[in-house]
Amino acid sequence: GDSVTQMEGPVTLSEEAFLTINCTYTATGYPSLFWYVQYPGEGLQLLLKATKADDKGSNKGFEATYRKETTSFHLEKGSVQVSDSAVYFCALGHASGGSYIPTFGRGTSLIVHP
Amino acid sequence: DAGITQSPRYKITETGRQVTLMCHQTWSHSYMFWYRQDLGHGLRLIYYSAAADITDKGEVPDGYVVSRSKTENFPLTLESATRSQTSVYFCASSEFRGETQYFGPGTRLLVL
Numbered sequence: 001g002d003s004v005t006q007m008e009g010p011v012t013l014s015e016e017a018f019l020t021i022n023c024t025y026t027a028t029g030y031p032s033l034f035w036y037v038q039y040p041g042e043g044l045q046l047l048l049k050a051t052k053a054d055d056k057g058s059n060k061g062f063e064a065t066y067r068k069e070t071t072s073f074h075l076e077k078g079s080v081q082v083s084d085s086a087v088y089f090c091a092l093g094h095a096s097g098g099s100y101i102p103t104f105g106r107g108t109s110l111i112v113h114p
Numbered sequence: 115d116a117g118i119t120q121s122p123r124y125k126i127t128e129t130g131r132q133v134t135l136m137c138h139q140t141w142s143h144s145y146m147f148w149y150r151q152d153l154g155h156g157l158r159l160i161y162y163s164a165a166a167d168i169t170d171k172g173e174v175p176d177g178y179v180v181s182r183s184k185t186e187n188f189p190l191t192l193e194s195a196t197r198s199q200t201s202v203y204f205c206a207s208s209e210f211r212g213e214t215q216y217f218g219p220g221t222r223l224l225v226l
Binding site for chain 1: 147155156157159162164170172173204206208210211212213214215216217218219220
């Protein structure tokens with residue numbers, strides 16, 4: 001079955017540092033890939049997504065590129081802010097073929113210090 | 115307001131009681147999902163629904179019942195609550211299969 005593996009946290013950074021959160025996946029076919037963010041006390045919300053190989057999703061300074069050859073979708077940001085402190089989830093879903101059930105990683109907590 | 119809402123936001127109950135968590139979305143999305151979130155387990159899918167009157171089990175369905183008589187509502191019932199069902203419950207919806215999911219704010223349930 002499908003699976004998503006993301007680096008364990010927490011990731012602790014100083015403000016303006018470079019961020020990378022690794023995500024790799026196992027899936028049949030050609031799933032769409034997502035990054036969701038969860039702020040304290042809230043539900044998850046979409047951060048960015050990519051629907052096919054080599055697509056780059058971007059939003060709020062975050063980027064991730066769909067790499068089929070390495071089955072990866074690493075999240076990056078050039079300069080993090082305190083307000084980026086949250087839990088980040090990598091996920092995949094199939095629009096056709098494969099499982100009807102979306103697959104989420106375990107989540108990576110990011111803590112940014114001033 | 116448009117969006118996805120959950121009620122109640124907080125609930126305290128006792129072991130053995132029946133509890134129903136409500137979920138309502140205003141977009142007429144086909145797919146709806148119930149997850150529970152626990153420390154150390156991430157998000158786990160309880161049930162999902164592809165359309166009205168179509169539901170299916172997820173990863174951890176035992177002890178839960180769902181129904182979907184209307185597209186916009188997807189209630190989750192704990193028939194006889196147990197302490198292990200203490201968790202944060204999230205409802206989500208998506209327009210199409212495999213597409214972006216939109217999550218509600220969550221219900222924090224404590225079973226004493």
